[in-house]
Amino acid sequence: MLETALRLFRERGYTETTMRAIAKEAGVAVGNAYYYFDSKEHLIQGFYDQNQAAHRVASGPVLAREKEFAARLRGVLHAGVDVNDPYHSFAATFFKTAAEPSSPLSPFSRESSPAREAAIAIFRDVVEGSSAKLDPELRKVLPELLWLGWMGVVLFWVYDRSPDRRRTRRLIDGIVPLIDRLVGLSRLRVLRPALRQVLGLLDTIREDD
Numbered sequence: 742m743l744e745t746a747l748r749l750f751r752e753r754g755y756t757e758t759t760m761r762a763i764a765k766e767a768g769v770a771v772g773n774a775y776y777y778f779d780s781k782e783h784l785i786q787g788f789y790d791q792n793q794a795a796h797r798v799a800s801g802p803v804l805a806r807e808k809e810f811a812a813r814l815r816g817v818l819h820a821g822v823d824v825n826d827p828y829h830s831f832a833a834t835f836f837k838t839a840a841e842p843s844s845p846l847s848p849f850s851r852e853s854s855p856a857r858e859a860a861i862a863i864f865r866d867v868v869e870g871s872s873a874k875l876d877p878e879l880r881k882v883l884p885e886l887l888w889l890g891w892m893g894v895v896l897f898w899v900y901d902r903s904p905d906r907r908r909t910r911r912l913i914d915g916i917v918p919l920i921d922r923l924v925g926l927s928r929l930r931v932l933r934p935a936l937r938q939v940l941g942l943l944d945t946i947r948e949d950d
Contacts, residue, residue, distance in 0.1 A: 742774060743784060754834045755835040759781075790855060796860070797859070802816075810871040811920075815913060822894075822913070826905075848892060861884050868884055873924060890916070894909065
């Protein structure tokens with residue numbers, strides 16, 4: 742059913758695709774469809790989980806091969822574009838729903854927490870498996886910060902109409918060296934007060950949630 746739903750989302754758009762249509766295309770009774778998935782939103786959560794599993798698999802070769810932080814991060818970000826690109830055709834219309842703060846489809850929602858944690862775990866592997874020398878406090882929160890950055894890349898990707906999402910890939914290739922440099926500079930004593938302020942701000946945001 743999930744594969745059928747994703748195909749219909751690509752062909753008809755997220756809003757226009759009903760559970761009844763998904764059940765019909767999948768060859769199951771509507772009642773059985775609701776037995777497995779309570780709603781379209783639950784189908785999307787299933788997609789999120791599947792997507793993160795695919796992203797981890799696609800990231801595996803570069804994480805096994807590279808030790809430099811920048812190379813690992815660049816490879817994982819490009820792998821994310823590769824995994825998501827088959828669904829680009831309905832991404833913009835779907836994003837209108839997912840961008841609503843109260844939507845369970847939001848990547849920041851409680852319902853999306855399993856997929857979110859799986860995504861952050863990929864970036865944790867980027868950090869922990871690298872040869873980068875990091876400030877210990879930054880090391881703890883960097884995976885989450887990288888995931889937040891990835892969300893920004895995804896937003897850019899949603900509206901990128903260039904062939905093979907070349908603009909998104911150029912964005913990745915441009916920002917990774919900057920992130921790598923900032924991560925390296927974090928160890929400088931003179932910058933540690935600013936780093937503490939950034940980490941304190943992140944803790945404040947978490948408390949508000």
